[in-house]
Amino acid sequence: MEITGKRHVSVFIFPFASHPFILLNLVRRLASAAPAVVFSFFSTAKFNRAQFTERDCDNILPYDISDGLPEEYVYDGKVVEEAQIGLFLGVAEEEFKRGVQVAEKDVGVRVSCLVVDAFLWSSGDLAEEMKIPWVAFWIAGSSSLSAHFYTDLIRQKYDELKDSVGPDDEIPNLIPGLPVVRLGDIPKEVIFGDLESPFVTMLHKMGGAITKATAVLVNSFQELDPDLTKNLSPTFNNLLHIGPSNLVSKQNSPSKLDKSCCMSWLDTQNPRSVAYVSFGTVCTPPPHELVALAEALEEGKTPFLWSLNNDSKKHLPSGFLDRTSANGWGKIVPWAPQVQVLNHCSIGVYVTHGGWNSVMESITAGVPLICRPFFADNLINTWMVERVWRVGVRIEGKSFTKHGTCGALQVVLSSSSDNGLKQRMEALKDLAHKSVGPNGSSIRNFKTLVDVTPECATPNGRPYSYGELFVANALPNSTALSSQSAVVITYCRMIYLTAYPRDMFMTGKLLGKHKLLFLGEEEFKRGIQGAEKDVGVRVSCLVVGAFLWFSGDLAEEMKIPLVAFWNAGSSSLSAHFYINLIRQKYDELKDSVRPDDEIPNLIPGLPMIRLGDIPKEVIFGDLESPFATMLHKMGGAITRATAVLVNSFQELDPDLTNNLSLLFNNFLLIDPFNLVL
Template identity: 30%
Template sequence: MAVKGKRQPHVLAVPFPAQGHVRPLMKLCRRIASRGIKVTFVNTEHIHAKVVAAMSEEDKRQNPIQLISIPDGLPPDDDRSPGFELMESVIRTMPGNLRNLIEKINGRSSDEKITCVIADITIGWILDVTQKLGAESVVFQSAAAAGMAMVLQIPKLIRAGNLDMNGSVKKNELINLSDNIPSWRKNELPWSFPGDLKTQSMVFETFMAGGKTAHRAKWLLCNTFYELEPPACNLIPNFLPVGPLLSTNNSKSSAIGGSFWLEDTTCFSWLDKQQIGSVIYVSFGSIAVFSQDQLNELALALEISSRPFLWVVRSNLANGSIVKFPNGFLERVAKRGKIVEWAPQEEVLAHSSIACFISHCGWNSTMEGLTMGVPFLCWPYFSDQFHNQSYICDMWKIGLRLNPDENGLRSRLEISTKIEMLLSDYSIKTNAVKLKEMALESVSGSESSSQNFETFIYHLKN
């Protein structure tokens, strides 16, 4: 029972300004709001505009959380690609902008005051600001528990000589936290920016700062479930795995909000016409880009496979430019291929016609794919995606690697061969179905993630 006179809970959520961070935190916030708790979601102005533009008028009316924005300090024409400029500007401007925002909200009414701030661990240092304003601190990890465990171990790894002060692995050694957690290789750490030590050093520093704040936070929430990563979960104090964070977690939730692009829903009528378990779904998330030569190899591999495919091709997928398909490709695959700029991925993966997922292995895609029981062909791009690949292929055995050749290209032969290997491997599909059942069970009734979420809600209200 709530204490008489106690302030009503008001949660302020702050993601890092990138699709893979905004979307899962927004899903969590919609679940929190569905329990009668006021939630204000803070994006940068640039991201806020993208999210709102991608929502229909009905979505805006139904959205249970308040969406507001703060500047990110960059000029309007900046491309805001992940890197030094974006990170430096966020670090420089976000603390002051957030302080002003919270003071403004708190000044309106005593009933409206912010009681809790949920911050992405990559910007966890902002909680130093919010704590001074009387708000409780909660850290959110949009990636794997293993990544959060790694961040919390940074000081120990530096003292032991495993990492230098730029976050680089010394002596080409592997980093290993537990026998039951895949090792991290050089250039595959959460903060790795190969070839850009300046950016890597800054990102590493922000992770260190976020890790220090996380040790003082009341709770550390994560889009995972205990049964998926028990060794990693056990390494983290005050840890509440609340995943998989899906649009279907709660009947009061919906799929609205969080996407940076308009979702092409015409893919559903196309999927409905395909045979069960026949479609290759291809999507590399919001950041990955490829050379035109590599995209040609992928296109020709999909053609060689003779299977139906749904391919998400962003307008900037070819190293920031429009993709040029091989001569005659679109005409030759017209009857069995569909290409869209952005898809409602969670719903696509849940469709009965999907056979496998060619993925960059971002954590959100990983969680959505495994929760729908879909086998993976892994094509990691950067950062934690390589570690997620190790989980998928080595620990969970629900996918296969797509290996580059001596020129760094995944060849059409490699891709088409691995498609056939994956779809003829009964054990991989069996493992994927088992993991799906485990994931869905974790968010049902009194099971792990469901119970953890209830614990957090009870704490917010009391």
């Protein structure tokens, strides 16, 4: 084929539920914004056949990958989706690797970036092998992302509490950034169910690997969950909220026309009077709940539009369909154009399973929700709807009953209700639309994504990532420092080293006779410009004392890698990295403990520590001083470094090392300097 561009991005799909549709919509936006970039799109043959009947974007090329099912397999309804996911995961890594090789040969341009569903954590290993950046797309919200990112911490806290709490208990500070959450609303893959299943294992590994991505995209807008966003942002290289997808996606015409005349029927109803009922394509309440829901709608004579598959209609009460349709206040259809329906002025409430897409579509339409969650993120989304944003209610008793459903409909639809629910929903709707308006946060973040993705290449055309996996290649093991430094200098061409005076001696020895410049904070930018002029070579890497957290911003601005050197041990690094968590735990305990008390699990990876032995900058002293502020900011920023070096050896603190290794792109203990220099 003839290629007009010089960039090639590969896209990896998780081919289940709504995942492939949402990522395809993102790719269409990217393809439109970067027409000179070729996007090779990898999904199952079934999905590709359905979505690429017409080529709406010439620079998106579909490639089929196996779904893992045996060729002779005929679906008989006995393989549940989780089993299908396990089969797919068993072949996915090799399928994507093979597919990239085929696409590179077809396109004639080497892949220079991966854009992947965040579930496919192993894509990071492939990106590292190919020495290219990768972008992970989380198609849901910040609360579920936080739950999976903090899985180990949540499991640890649950192990401490499990003998004294139940699913209905509300637990404070279980998820950082969320003041309280109901234990039963944590996704079951985090603390309940089969924690060894392929799907749960995938989610657990994703939580550890996702920090290594060049960017993490979230299908939300950052104003929705500011505390969760603030907590997660320092942990990722680029955390970019680019949604809601239904407001920003480059959509084709609806694949199904409104054959059931939903919109014309809604035109006959009073404003804000209709209950729209839909549970997505995966969830259907059990028969007895369908009966209870139908009885509640009929009891209150609530006008309704219900999207219900034909197989489930047989479970409805006898005569229900005839009575409601004859009276003109009820309509059941096999499919409804949901976004258009929710934006109709007659819709007053959305009765839903609480899936993320449904929640976002309801918020952007300004329609309050009644949630009956089933699984996955439905539960934590429902918690956010009812208790955090307060724009809807949960069905009483966890399932539909006639009494509970009547009560929920009354709370939301009653014109006399003065609970502020509708006003809060309107406020969220306004924030959502502003985020995708001119200079809105999601639009700015999308522009950042466009910069990160197709333009990730060095001046000579070689694919470039924020660090080019610099230390992963240069320092794969704790080999002789002389050879390490030679590789570093050769690979980066010129290193600009910044450090506080106490670090100068050791880092000076590390790089030996090579030209080093030591300048004060205020002189860094000016100094680099002068150095580049003197040396005649552009700075292509920063090696810094870890205290200098702001160097990460400079490296990002210059689009070069950053290596942070922690001139101490893993225990003090952990104390500063987990500073927010430690302060939170201390606030809970401070009235009952003293400096001499030993506190269990105060620092992840350290079973016990004396409270008074925590560095004073973490919980004691003047926490607003410049030095304490610097250390606090460092703890949040250091995860963005291409590599974090520690002046220790990994056998000394294996538990701390294992814990920290999951959080950094490359966590390298490079031995005690007194032995190796």
